[in-house]
Amino acid sequence: MSAQYDQLGEKLTNWDVLPVRSEYLEGHTFFKALGSVKGRTVLDLACGDGLYTRQLKARGASRVVGVDISEEMIRSARRHEEEQPLGIEYHVSDVADMAPLGTFDCVTAVYLLHYAQSPEHLLRMCRNIHAHLKPGGSFVTYAFNPGFSARGPNSTRYGITMLDFPESPRDGQAISAELHTKSPFTIHFSYWSQGTHERTLREAGFHTLTWMRPECSPEGVVRAGREFWQDYLDNPHAVALRCER
Structure with missing residues (x-):
């Protein structure tokens, strides 16, 4: 999975402006599931170029460490850190093979588990995440929605299209999605x-695993209207999941 993100490079720099990835939807839902991080230590996995990693620090986390499998994404994150130092550490690693980085109050991951290549790979990821949490800590992820329906709304107006999504997907089945940025790309x-x-x-x-469907923030409703978001909320491509250690 590192290769696809290394190759995408600059195409990923503006995908956070898509409605589906906006602060009104994805960001709002993710931070609601996470709760306050003020004074807490956070390990941010699949951090990409550090979009949420920086927000975690801005929200008062005492220590934030970002990890991503893509060297290109970590180079971008480190450039941000050099330009505007926040005291964030970044590392390149597959989460399943990640070396010990300490224990944290929270582990976060916006889009990670669906990159597992096998059930064994998925288990190794989850075990390593668990090992990096303090007792009583929480793992909060924003992940592909297992309940996404091929027959439900799948409109490009939100910035994402699931390509040839099967009506009855099988575990481990390859899935593709197109992101409609200025330079569209497929993951x-x-x-x-x-x-x-x-x-x-x-x-x-x-x-205590808790699934949370995405919600639109009041600001998002004001900006685009509730009707604009409804099709996506009825059939979201991603959901939040909170897990307690």
Whole structure:
């Protein structure tokens, strides 16, 4: 999975402006699931160029560490850090093979688990995430929605189109999505059912798993109107998941 993000490079720099990735939808839902990070330590996995990593620090986290499998994404994140130092550390690693970085109050990941290449890879990811949490800590991720329906709304107006999504996807099945930025690009990942997510996370040691469908913030409703967001909210491509250690 590192290769696709290394190759995408600059195309990823403006995908946070898409409606589906906006602060009104993705950001609002993710931070609502996470709660306050003021004074807490956070490990941000699949951090990309540090979009959410920097926001975690800005929200008062005492220590923030970002990890991504893509060297290109980490180079971009480090450039941001050099230009505007926040005291964030960045590392290149596959989460499944990540060396110990300490223990944290929270581990976060916006788009990670669906990049697991096999059930074993997924379990190794989850075990390593668990190992990096303090007792009582939380893992909060924003992940591909196992309940996404091929028959539901799938409009390009939100900035994403699932390509040839099967009506009954199988665990491990290859999935593709097109992102409609100024320079459109396609990402590839694997489908994992809700049951597989939950069994794997519990086997890794997590409990009290809470799924949260995306919500639009009041600001987003004012900006675009509730009707604009409704099709996406009825069939979101991603959902939040909070797991307690």
